[in-house]
Structure formats: structure tokens, C-alpha cells
Amino acid sequence: MATTEPFDFDIAVVGASFAGAACAIAAAQRGLRVCVLERKLDPGAKLRTTGIIVKEAAEQTLLNQLPAHLTRRIEQVRLFAPSLKQIALAAPGYYFLTTDTPGVMRWLADEIVRHGAQLRLGESFVDARREGDGWYLPNVGRVRYLVGADGARSRVAQRCGLGQVRQFLYGIEYEFPGACLADPGALHCFLSKRYAPGYIGWIAQSPTGVQAGLALRHDPERARVPDIDAFLLRVGEAGGLPRRLRPGHARAGLIPCSGPVDVLARDGAILTGDAAGIVSPVTAGGIHSAWEHGWSVGRAVSAHLREGGPDPGQVAVDVAPRFRTKRALRWAFDRLQFDWPFDLLLHSPPLRWAAGQVYFHKRREH
Secondary structure, three states: OOOEOEOOEEEEEEOOOHHHHHHHHHHHHOOOOEEEEEOOOOOOOOOOOOOOEEHHHHOOOOHHHOOHHHEEEEOEEEEEOOOOOEEEEOOOOOOEEEEOHHHHHHHHHHHHHHOOOEEEEOOOOOOOEEEOOEEEEOOOEEEEEEEEOOOOOOHHHHHHOOOOOOOEEEEEEEEEEOOOOOOOOEEEEEOOOOOOOOOOEEEEEEOOEEEEEEEEEOOOOOOOOOOHHHHHHHHOOOOOOOOOOOOOEEEEEEEEOOOOOOOOEEOOEEEOHHHHOOOOOOOOOOHHHHHHHHHHHHHHHHHHHHHOOOOHHHHHHHHOOOOHHHHHHHHHHHHHOOHHHHHHHOOOHHHHHHHHHHHHOOOOOO
16 A cells, blocks of 8 residues: 555655656556655746657657647758768658757646646755655655656755766757748757767757757866857858847756766665766767656656555666666767768768667668
């Protein structure tokens, strides 16, 4: 049976983005008492995600019910070398969804409430202390399990003695409301050691306009910020971006790129999503793995409390993706990135194969 007294909630989730929403909804569906703390009054404000959803995520439970007006289907990648030479890549049946990301976040918040969880907007995680076989949160009460889905600089991780993300990319993205690309059916990706050392730049059509972003390897000592304005001056015309656009919104933040943290769970406190480092070290894509891991954690907590299932903390560790190959690629990209091989080998079979592996998850591109 589910725990009742003396706990106020079976599970408290900090953060209402993809991982936190998945965890909360999965637990609430099984009848657990769930409280979600979200520091923002508006879940769609001050976002740090591109909102680009890969096919695997788009077809997961609940995300496959995203309202059509919040998404736009993209079936091709155009990969640009530093010289701005390009190749087109695609895989049969594969696609990406660009999104009205603020709208998606608000939809997820509504889904949390619709499934029976208590969502407290505008309420931050303050502190937590271990009490018996649970946790005490001053603004929540006693909870049996505490889940930190509160981003790359997780306060839950800090307060509960869990692992912390140590390596990051730093990304910034502009939104151009109402703008249209010359080729809206492709995700335009740009390789450049000058503008994006350790990562890439991108331009894509979204349901509400155009999104253009840039990320680079984060060095806390140098504190270099992506020069997205110079980047767009360089690549904008090649990517089909109309001239003289002014961004309507900008978002920026740190992106974990080192794989799962060392101590992901302990004593009933569990990390998921960016807080757990569950983000691809190569592509920095996190929505698919965050949703899948958050959902697994919510189900594991409910199975443990209702059916005597295995320890949810151990389940969270066991199901976390390891990204071993991608971590090796991250190491190589951080140390061996040069522009000339991409310019020279752009149309070669090995580079096309590698790009297909990265963008289409081992699917055969044509």
C-alpha cells in the first residue's frame, strides 16, 4: 500500500520541465500524492531549452499527445562546413519536431495538474533535511521521496549530498517571431571552431517563427560567451535567414555534457534530467532521455510504495544512459576539433556516416 501518515506527500518533485513533469505524471497516474515545486510563476518564461524534440521523444507516452499547433515537423538536416559548403541528410521515417516551447511548457504544467499532482508555481526549493525514512522540506512538509529535476546547477543535489554536473556547454538562442526561412523543411546545423568550439550553431523554422542558436564549450576560467550576433552575420544568408531581423526573445544557459553524475541517488533523494547530467555529451539533446528517465523514476517510486518493488534510487541509477561512446566523442571533439577536415571531407562517406549516427541515432541516411 502507498505510504500515508506521517508523510504529507509520497513524492516531491523540484522542477516542472520535461524530466520533472514526466516523473510527477507517472507517479500521480499510479495514485501517489505528488507535489511539484516550480520557481517560475509562468512555466513558459525564461526557458533554457531549444525545445527541439527528436522522433524517439515525440513518440513517448504523453508527448505523443502534444497539440499539433505547438509543433512543426522537420525531416531533413542541412549540415554546413566552416566554409559554408553543405550536405543534405535524411533518414527514412525519421523526423524532428520544433516547438512553440513556451506553449509546450504550459501544456505540460496543465498535464501535471490534470493527472492529479499538486503544482505550486512561483515556489522555489528552499532546503531539505533527512528525517527518519523521508525528507522534510520547510515549504512542503514531510515527503517520502525527493526528486531533483531542477537543472544543471541543482540545489537539490547540493543540499542532499548528491553528485553535481562538472562539465558544460554554454548556449544562447534567439527567437524571431513570424519570420520564415528560405528552406523551412530543414534543421540547419553549422560547424565552426571559431564560433562554436566544442559544439555547433543551428537555425530552424518553428511553429511561431525562426529559432537560431549557438553553443560552445564552457570554460569557467575564460567565461567566454557565444557571439551569436557575429555568427548570424556569417551564416544567416546561407541558412536562409531573412536580413535585418531583430530577435523577439533570447534564452541562454548551461548544458551538461559529461554524462550522468557519480552519485545520482541516495537516501530517498533522486536526480533526473539536467540535474542528473542525463544529456547527450555530443548532441546536447536532453528531452528524450530526460523524459524517459523521469518517467522511469516516477514509476519506480510508485511500484516501490504500492507493490514493494525495488529501491527507486537503484532503478534510477540502472536506467540512466551511460553515453560511453558519446563521452569518448566529446573528449575527442574538445581536443581535436579543426575546421579544415570538415571542409575537406564534407561530402565523404565517412563524414556522412558519422553525421547520420549523430542526427538519426544509427539510422541509415540517404
